[in-house]
Amino acid sequence: xxxxxxxxxxxxxxxxxxxxxxxxxxxxxxxxxxxxxxxxxxxxxxxxxxxxxxxxxxxxxxxxxxxxxxxxxxxxxxxxxxxxxxxxxxxxxxxxxxxxxxxxxxxxxxxxxxxxxxxxxxxxxxxxxxxxxxxxxxxxxxxxxxxxxxxxxxxxxxxxxxxxxxxxxxxxxxxxxxxxxxxxxxxxxxxxxxxxxxxxxxxxxxxxxxxxxxxxxxxxxxxxxxxxxxxxxxxxxxxxxxxxxxxxxxxxxxxxxxxxxxxxxxxxxxxxxxxxxxxxxxxxxxxxxxxxxxxxxxxxxxxxxxxxxxxxxxx
Amino acid sequence: xxxxxxxxxxxxxxxxxxxxxxxxxxxxxxxxxxxxxxxxxxxxxxxxxxxxxxxxxxxxxxxxxxxxxxxxxxxxxxxxxxxxxxxxxxxxxxxxxxxxxxxxxxxxxxxxxxxxxxxxxxxxxxxxxxxxxxxxxxxxxxxxxxxxxxxxxxx
Numbered sequence: 001x002x003x004x005x006x007x008x009x010x011x012x013x014x015x016x017x018x019x020x021x022x023x024x025x026x027x028x029x030x031x032x033x034x035x036x037x038x039x040x041x042x043x044x045x046x047x048x049x050x051x052x053x054x055x056x057x058x059x060x061x062x063x064x065x066x067x068x069x070x071x072x073x074x075x076x077x078x079x080x081x082x083x084x085x086x087x088x089x090x091x092x093x094x095x096x097x098x099x100x101x102x103x104x105x106x107x108x109x110x111x112x113x114x115x116x117x118x119x120x121x122x123x124x125x126x127x128x129x130x131x132x133x134x135x136x137x138x139x140x141x142x143x144x145x146x147x148x149x150x151x152x153x154x155x156x157x158x159x160x161x162x163x164x165x166x167x168x169x170x171x172x173x174x175x176x177x178x179x180x181x182x183x184x185x186x187x188x189x190x191x192x193x194x195x196x197x198x199x200x201x202x203x204x205x206x207x208x209x210x211x212x213x214x215x216x217x218x219x220x221x222x223x224x225x226x227x228x229x230x231x232x233x234x235x236x237x238x239x240x241x242x243x244x245x246x247x248x249x250x251x252x253x254x255x256x257x258x259x260x261x262x263x264x265x266x267x268x269x270x271x272x273x274x275x276x277x278x279x280x281x282x283x284x285x286x287x288x289x290x291x292x293x294x295x296x297x298x299x300x301x302x303x304x305x306x307x308x309x310x311x312x313x314x315x
Numbered sequence: 316x317x318x319x320x321x322x323x324x325x326x327x328x329x330x331x332x333x334x335x336x337x338x339x340x341x342x343x344x345x346x347x348x349x350x351x352x353x354x355x356x357x358x359x360x361x362x363x364x365x366x367x368x369x370x371x372x373x374x375x376x377x378x379x380x381x382x383x384x385x386x387x388x389x390x391x392x393x394x395x396x397x398x399x400x401x402x403x404x405x406x407x408x409x410x411x412x413x414x415x416x417x418x419x420x421x422x423x424x425x426x427x428x429x430x431x432x433x434x435x436x437x438x439x440x441x442x443x444x445x446x447x448x449x450x451x452x453x454x455x456x457x458x459x460x461x462x463x464x465x466x467x468x469x470x
Contacts, residue, residue, distance in 0.1 A: 003366045004432075006355045016408040021337070021392065024404060028395040184398065199322050 063132025149233030160219035332387030379420025429468035
């Protein structure tokens with residue numbers, strides 16, 4: 001047998017496929033993301049249905065442990081004006097709750113629900129509601145409002161989150177989503193994949209989040225109408241947000257909140273058309289005005305007032 | 316906004332991986348085809364014993380080694396594939412290149428010594444550790460064999 005004098009030329013395409021890598025990638029990405037988004041949608045719907053059935057008392061059991069440390073830490077280095085302002089916020093909250101109690105349609109399903117209002121020393125204009133019925137308003141937000149109506153709108157919005165049990169829903173949704181992601185990727189170093197799937201799932205969760213914000217706005221409007229009979233001034237804070245950060249527009253699908261423009265027009269639509277005369281705005285509580293004045297002097301003296309544009313409101 | 320930034324970073328990494336990886340692969344295959352033609356006269360077999368007519372040749376160990384790394388696009392693509400199963404074609408082409416490059420380097424080493432043939436060719440591969448299971452993986456492909464050098468070549 002004659003020995004080989006030259007290596008033969010082997011045919012290509014046996015050990016590798018000539019298929020375009022993007023084609024395979026597109027199919028995989030579409031299929032897997034669709035499956036995950038479907039799973040997240042189903043889980044989120046289940047959460048929306050089941051989470052409100054979690055007794056409010058269980059939330060309290062979780063938060064009561066932190067409450068002491070919270071109030072303890074918050075009390076240091078507070079001026080009397082700030083204390084008074086917090087009391088004013090609590091009083092406004094209490095009167096909103098009283099309005100809510102008077103309207104059967106606005107009452108929460110769970111009778112155990114209690115609201116606790118807090119004032120946070122934080123320059124970013126923001127307000128949020130968390131587990132256990134705790135509602136936080138930042139001093140940065142107080143700086144931005146000039147009527148009780150505007151502050152009441154923000155607080156009623158946060159109260160609606162609590163009434164509709166949104167914090168516990170968000171918690172359940174987040175936990176389930178993480179669990180699902182962990183199950184699919186096996187919790188190993190599949191960084192790329194959990195990256196893709198994380199994105200797909202996150203965007204789905206965000207759309208549920210925006211829906212919750214719309215619901216909360218709707219209920220806040222109901223509460224404000226019950227209390228003041230009009231929505232004048234309710235949009236003050238949203239107008240500020242619009243001026244500061246603009247409308248999100250096209251990027252809305254990646255946001256936690258609906259666009260400011262959309263929220264403003266929701267308020268506009270529900271505002272009863274007056275008979276020519278504009279309804280009077282309710283002035284801010286005197287304690288809040290005093291705090292605002294003291295704060296303005298204080299920040300002028302120390303030059304500590306940050307550039308407002310650098311702190312985008314979150315709400 | 317945060318979600319958007321995350322998505323942007325991810326897509327950028329993916330696109331970088333795709334375009335650079337694709338470009339490198341095209342270029343590499345072109346060079347592989349060309350060098351395979353050039354080195355066709357250095358015959359490579361897996362035969363364990365030399366042919367009787369080559370018994371008087373000198374023999375030498377020759378080897379070729381390549382370390383390769385996957386790109387981000389291939390990782391994501393393979394990761395998605397591993398959820399549903401099937402051929403990991405994004406890795407297949409990468410390893411095909413590594414294997415052939417290792418052979419070519421071995422052939423080049425044999426040719427430099429004046430060999431006409433490499434017998435008893437074997438492959439080995441090992442993972443380059445340090446990033447095992449995390450981030451982008453890299454591995455070594457090693458080809459080695461016995462080069463047969465004609466007695467006429469001085470050495």
